[in-house]
Amino acid sequence: MATWKRTRGFWVSVILAFAFFAVVEWLIASGTLNVFYVNTLFFMAINVMLAASLHLIIGITGQFSIGHAGFFAVGAYASAVMTMKLQLPFAVGVLTAGIAAMLAGLIIGVPSLRLKGDYLAIATLGFGEIVRIALLNIDYVGGASGMTVTHMTTWPWVFACLFVTILVIANFTNSTHGRACISIREDEIAADAMGINTTYYKVAAFAIGSFFAGIAGALYAHHFYIIQPSNFGFLKSFDILIFVVLGGLGSLSGAVVAAVLLTIVSTFLQNYPETRMIIYSIVLILVMLYRPTGLMGTKELSSLFKWRKAAQGGMNHGGKNTVA
């Protein structure tokens, strides 16, 4: 019974998440949801995955990384090469995307995570640009004109990837390993003195974060028919960073809510192309003025529902998707 009490919030979220999946699946199959909305929904899910994965690196572990679009790009191109050049199934592409991005994360993380604060930010920004320029100059993947990719991303794929991303990140955060990461964010010297292998956990968070950014890249590549290096510039990195900061550093639900809301705002504003960026920026400024700690602060949605046990980790983000 004790276990049931502890995991009640979790199972409710899982059921809500699957109910949401079934409803959307039915709406798509019956054609009620037109292509525009489906597109927005997929884009939203991809943004949520990116936000959640960067949340693990910045919000939980406190490592200020602003090259997240680099991992997104590595995933997108790795999966596209698998499916388009090597004719392998989509599943292989998705998995390769995650692993390739994770390897990139390890290669970047091991040397650069010695750096702190601003210096780490500059190093990761540099990485993002290196990836973009490299892709621009590799003819095998089409250089500046990019690669055309068959549409393979379907709602079950999007849902499954999103679900696993949120679940893994929430489970990781809500365990002793996540607490080790938070302790690094709070005070690295004290964490070290308490027996936490800080390098290991920083690299681990970085690797898990980049893995899911890579998966998001695979979904993205196989949804929009074409990928070009210009889609993965540092502005994309900043978009993801904004989700995390706007949602509230340290709150997974915050990052998810911010990603969903900003995707909606940005899609809606496509009707007003001249003023789009101005309005978008004003929205950001207003939120930061009135909620300087972000939409959720460090709180999780679950803590609003007094499920005390789940309060630290917020297992009910699966259900969060229902907002979408």
Next chain:
Amino acid sequence: MAAKTPLLKAENVGIQFGGLKALSGVTMELYQGELVGLIGPNGAGKTTLFNLLTGVYVPTDGRIMLDGETLNGLPPYKITRKGISRTFQNIRLFGELSVLDNVKVAYHAHARHSMLSSILRLPSHFRGEKEMEEKAIEFLKIFQLDGVMHEKAKNLPYGQQRRLEIARALAAQPKVLLLDEPAAGMNPQETKELMKLIAFIRERFALTILLIEHDMSLVMGICERIYVLDHGQLIAEGTPEQVRSNPKVIEAYLGEEVS
């Protein structure tokens, strides 16, 4: 005493920062179960010595040994796992974490469930977390902090933050506990309670304690032996009485009453 081997030993330890010799030729021995004080004027190198013992700095000279094992060059987290744990002069709690979680972090090194088991929520994860929680609550009860265990650490009053830091250091299950000015900023009443607490945990956990302190009544009252540092060098050691009457110590404190 001479027959026993010391638990923690610093042998001719020194460190240079550029051309500045912060510490030199410090030799110190701590035996199992001892409570030893480390005093000295401001800037004498007391905290630097703590940082050497816990691996924050690597000594440029000499050797540090725990139970006959050389610790030089090991990273701090490994030294903590070998059995040296500490508190900080300027409290360093994990402010946004709850009191309970602060203690759990220190117990992390003793957790046996892997990252994968936590991600997949295997039974070993639940077992491990449960054991961790029980242990952490046990420590908090000793320090009478169980009533505030769900508070954020940064919201605790100062005295409780100091106590929590000691609780957290103990949760790492050290053999040697290093306390860096535990009574700093406390009133006489709180200091008295702290003395009792230190004596109690020492008995209860069979600890060896090294204590930096400015509050002479605390040092003289509970320490069996005292080392005195000045300008990066040991100038005296001995029982409180010996140290108190040592002319070098009196001089270092510039005639300050050592009583």
